[in-house]
Structure formats: structure tokens, C-alpha cells
Amino acid sequence: MALTEVLILVLSFLVLLAIGVPVAYSIGLSSALTLIISMPSITAFTTLAQRMATGLDSFALLAIPFFVLSGQLMNRGGIARRLVDFAKVLVGPLPGGLAFVNILACMLFGAISGSAAAAASAIGGFMGPRMEKEGYNKEFSAAINITSSTTGLIIPPSNILIVYSLASGGVSIAALFMAGYVPGILLGVALMAVAAVYSMKRGYKGDSRESLKEGLKKFLAAFPSLLLLIIVIGGIVAGIFTATEASAIAVLYTLVLSMIYKEVKIKDLPKILEDSVLTTAIVMLLIGTSMGMSWVMSYENIPQEVSNLLIGLSDNPVVILVIINLILLFVGIFMDMTPAVLIFTPIFLPVVTKLGMDPIHFGIVMVLNLCIGLCTPPVGSVLFIGCSVANIRIEKVLKPLIPLFITMIAVLLLVTYVPDLTLWLPRVFGF
Known part of the structure; x- marks a missing residue:
């Protein structure tokens, strides 16, 4: 070198x-x-x-424009509102319930759309004014929305896990999708714990409990949207179709659903397609x-040299993983997720595999690292979107973000050093 x-x-x-x-x-x-x-x-x-x-x-990359398009359809098809209503039934009555609703709705919408930006925009735009009206601190509401939006990048289907599969040389997309469930849900629950403490300190009350009839009505309204997760992930895991084919099915399903909801009309499709093409073009140029x-x-032999350098620093896997996590956290501050995964996977994957780390486990750790970067200035795209939707300056939201950052890092360390959190579900399904 x-x-x-x-x-x-x-x-x-x-x-x-x-x-x-x-x-x-x-x-x-x-x-x-x-x-x-x-x-x-x-x-x-x-x-x-x-x-x-x-x-x-790459055939696998065809999934990205399809998932982008399905995300655009979801964003405009009334799906966000129905998921918020359903989340409100589940967690709204708890103290600080609207904060929980924000987090759970972001988890559901982010998982269905596979986009943190779409979740921050759709759920933030809907929940922000509602939380402010109920007396919630505006900065806190924005911080909750920003951090919880990233859970959809870990909970499948996720475009970035498809990119990691490509960069790693063919790690199973289905296995990565299964591996993301427990860490993604764990992150959401941890953020809820922080929201609960904050809400109790501020005295935020929960919403009134919905009647059984009203709760069932909102569940049935959201069920077709939730069914998409079962169709896409179930079909991939059962071997009925590939991730790429699943993405095309997701587009067809969300288009029909949006039409049924009467939220998207034929005249809206050219604009939706245009926005999807622009987003896809940006992503593909980055790739x-x-x-x-x-x-x-x-x-230039850089990956091999970096591998030798890191192994030479220490033969302790704990120390090496701490160094890699710190580097990825730093990279995430300045670089968008897609190029970071494509550039640093070939550098760090040989190192961790030498240490005996499963490539599936490392993929989730890497994505979780970079999710934190999406919420961090100066290049955090979700941070900018969340602040823009909330109509608030970035410096105002940094203080309430700090405990949420600490929580995300704590979850990252837990996922890094407890491999079974990631690998248990793929093993159950035989991956």
C-alpha cells in the first residue's frame, strides 16, 4: 500500500x-x-x-427502486395516519402516551416503508402538531421522532441491508432481514424507556383509553398496511419469492391499498413516480x-493493510470491536449510510470474520452504528428532516437528543457483544 x-x-x-x-x-x-x-x-x-x-x-439492487416507490406510495396513501391511530390504541393511555405513539408508529411505518426519512417526514408531520397541542415540549417531540425513525432501517424490509448484502459478497438478504427484528425492536423499547422517564418528570399524561369497539375498528383499518410486512417477509423466508420480487409485490400492494383508501388518485401517480426516480437516481449514483x-x-491493498493493522493492535475481540464501532460512529457523522456501508464493509468484514464474528451479526452492528450517524450533525439526513418537519432549529433539539443518543449507543454495545440477540431468529428459520 x-x-x-x-x-x-x-x-x-x-x-x-x-x-x-x-x-x-x-x-x-x-x-x-x-x-x-x-x-x-x-x-x-x-x-x-x-x-x-x-x-x-446486480439483480438484488432492483429491489431498491421498488421499495423507494412503495415508500412514496405509503407516504401519500394514508397509511401513516392509520398506523398512528393503531399505535395510539396500544400505547396511548400510558403516561406520556403520545411519545410512545410516535415511537411505535415510526417503528411500524419505517419497517413497512424501509425508509427512515419517510418515517420522520410522515409520522413527524402528523404527530408533531398533536404532541405540541397536548403540551409536549416541541424539542423533545422532534428528538423522539428523529431517533425512532431509524428503527425502520433495522426492522425489515430494509434497503440498507440489501446494500450490505451486495457489499459483503452475498450474505443472505433473508437472513439479514430476520436478524434485524430483535435489535430493531430492542432499540424502539429502549427509546420508549427514555421517553417514559422524561414524561414522568414533566408530568405528561396519557390519552383516554379507547373502547374495545373503537380499538378494534382502528386495528382493522391498519391491518391491511400491517399485512404487507407479513406478505413481504413471509414470502422471502418461505422461499416463495426473492427480496427483489418482494419489492415489486410491495409496490403493487401499496398502490392497490392507496387506491382503496382513496388517498392516491391516478393523477397523483406521475408526481409519485418522478419523486421515486429522483430518489433512486441519487441512491444509485452513490452506490x-x-x-x-x-x-x-x-x-491499493487498503483493506488487507487495515486488517493487519487492527489485528496487530490487539488480539482481543472486545478491543477490536470497540475500535471498529468508534470508527463507524465517526464515519456516520460525516457520510451517508449507503456509501459508508459499501466502502467500509470490505475493510472491516475480513477483520471481524478473523475474530469469528458472523457476517450477518456484523451487518446489523454496522447498520445500527450508521443509524446513530443519521441523527447526528453535520450530515445527519434524518436530523435535518425531523427538524424541518417540526419547524425547529437543529441546535434547539440537541439537548433532548443526548439521552436518546446514549441509549442508542447502549443498545449498539449490547447488540455488538451479545450475538444471540441478532442470530437467534435467523437460526430459528434455518439461515
Whole structure:
């Protein structure tokens, strides 16, 4: 590994980010500059373009535009409101019940849509004004919405777990989906515990308990939306269809459901498709340039050198995993999730597998790490969306975010060092 190439790759990337160049372009340009040192410029640009195209040539990646489209349909199809109503029946009467409703609704909507941004926008837009009207602190409400929105990236179906499967060289998507349930639910419950303490200190009361008839009515209204989880995950686990085929089924199902709810009309579809295409284009450009950078790092032998360096620091798995977690937490502050997974999986996966860590377990740990980064300035996309929806400045929400950050890190450590939390469910289903 030539030190010059490594310095050019890292420093050019950081400088480009610092001057405001979008992440995808920063990744592509820094990769090109690094290759130019090692080979003629024409060859470097041609090679990088080929690697970007090859990186996108994957059947599994077809799932991403379909899940993006189904998420857009859910966001506009009245599904969020029905999930909030159902969550209110379950946890609304508890002290601080609206905070619990926010968290549970984000978990359900995020899991169904596979998007933290969609959950923060849809649930935050609906719950924020309601919580403020009931006397909840506006900053606290926004902080709850921001952190709980990330649970949908761990609870399947999840686009980022599909990306990890690609970056890891083919770890089973179905196994990753099964592995995400317990850590995702654990994170949601931990956030509820923080909300409960905060609510008791502030004296927030619960809503009045719904009658059995009203509760059943709201459950039946939400049931078709919840059924999507059973169809998608059940079909994948049973081997009826692949994750990619499941994503197409999710689009068809949510389209029909939105039409039945009369929330989406034919005239709305061009705008929904346009938004989905724009989001998909951004994600795919990030994936393409990140796959290019991954190849450049492999060409420069960086993953092997980092692996040797970390193993040389200590042979204690606890110490190595602490170092990797700290690096990923730091990376998550400055880099979006998709490129982070594509770039750092080839670096760290060989290290943890040498330590005997299951690739499925590491995938959940990595995603959980980067979920924390989504809530962290300066590049936390969910933080920006949550603050925008709540109409509040970022610095105002940082104080109530601190105990929630600490809780997320505590869950991360628990998931890291107790592998059975992640691997138990995949083993039950034979993965």
C-alpha cells in the first residue's frame, strides 16, 4: 500500500466534502485522483467508469427502486395516519402516551416503508402538531421522532441491508432481514424507556383509553398496511419469492391499498413516480461511485493493510470491536449510510470474520452504528428532516437528543457483544 495514494484518497475526499461538493461526486473525484497516480489518466477514468457500471449490475439492487416507490406510495396513501391511530390504541393511555405513539408508529411505518426519512417526514408531520397541542415540549417531540425513525432501517424490509448484502459478497438478504427484528425492536423499547422517564418528570399524561369497539375498528383499518410486512417477509423466508420480487409485490400492494383508501388518485401517480426516480437516481449514483472507491481501495491493498493493522493492535475481540464501532460512529457523522456501508464493509468484514464474528451479526452492528450517524450533525439526513418537519432549529433539539443518543449507543454495545440477540431468529428459520 503506497502511503501517497492513501493520503490522496482520504485528503481529497475530506477537502471536497469540506467545500460543499455532494458526497457522490466527492467519492468519484477522490477515487479518480487516486487512480491517476497509479496509471495513465485515460485508463484511470475508463477503469473507474467500468467499476461503477459493474457495481450497479446486480439483480438484488432492483429491489431498491421498488421499495423507494412503495415508500412514496405509503407516504401519500394514508397509511401513516392509520398506523398512528393503531399505535395510539396500544400505547396511548400510558403516561406520556403520545411519545410512545410516535415511537411505535415510526417503528411500524419505517419497517413497512424501509425508509427512515419517510418515517420522520410522515409520522413527524402528523404527530408533531398533536404532541405540541397536548403540551409536549416541541424539542423533545422532534428528538423522539428523529431517533425512532431509524428503527425502520433495522426492522425489515430494509434497503440498507440489501446494500450490505451486495457489499459483503452475498450474505443472505433473508437472513439479514430476520436478524434485524430483535435489535430493531430492542432499540424502539429502549427509546420508549427514555421517553417514559422524561414524561414522568414533566408530568405528561396519557390519552383516554379507547373502547374495545373503537380499538378494534382502528386495528382493522391498519391491518391491511400491517399485512404487507407479513406478505413481504413471509414470502422471502418461505422461499416463495426473492427480496427483489418482494419489492415489486410491495409496490403493487401499496398502490392497490392507496387506491382503496382513496388517498392516491391516478393523477397523483406521475408526481409519485418522478419523486421515486429522483430518489433512486441519487441512491444509485452513490452506490456506483462507492463501488468504484471500494475497488480503488482494494487495488491499493487498503483493506488487507487495515486488517493487519487492527489485528496487530490487539488480539482481543472486545478491543477490536470497540475500535471498529468508534470508527463507524465517526464515519456516520460525516457520510451517508449507503456509501459508508459499501466502502467500509470490505475493510472491516475480513477483520471481524478473523475474530469469528458472523457476517450477518456484523451487518446489523454496522447498520445500527450508521443509524446513530443519521441523527447526528453535520450530515445527519434524518436530523435535518425531523427538524424541518417540526419547524425547529437543529441546535434547539440537541439537548433532548443526548439521552436518546446514549441509549442508542447502549443498545449498539449490547447488540455488538451479545450475538444471540441478532442470530437467534435467523437460526430459528434455518439461515
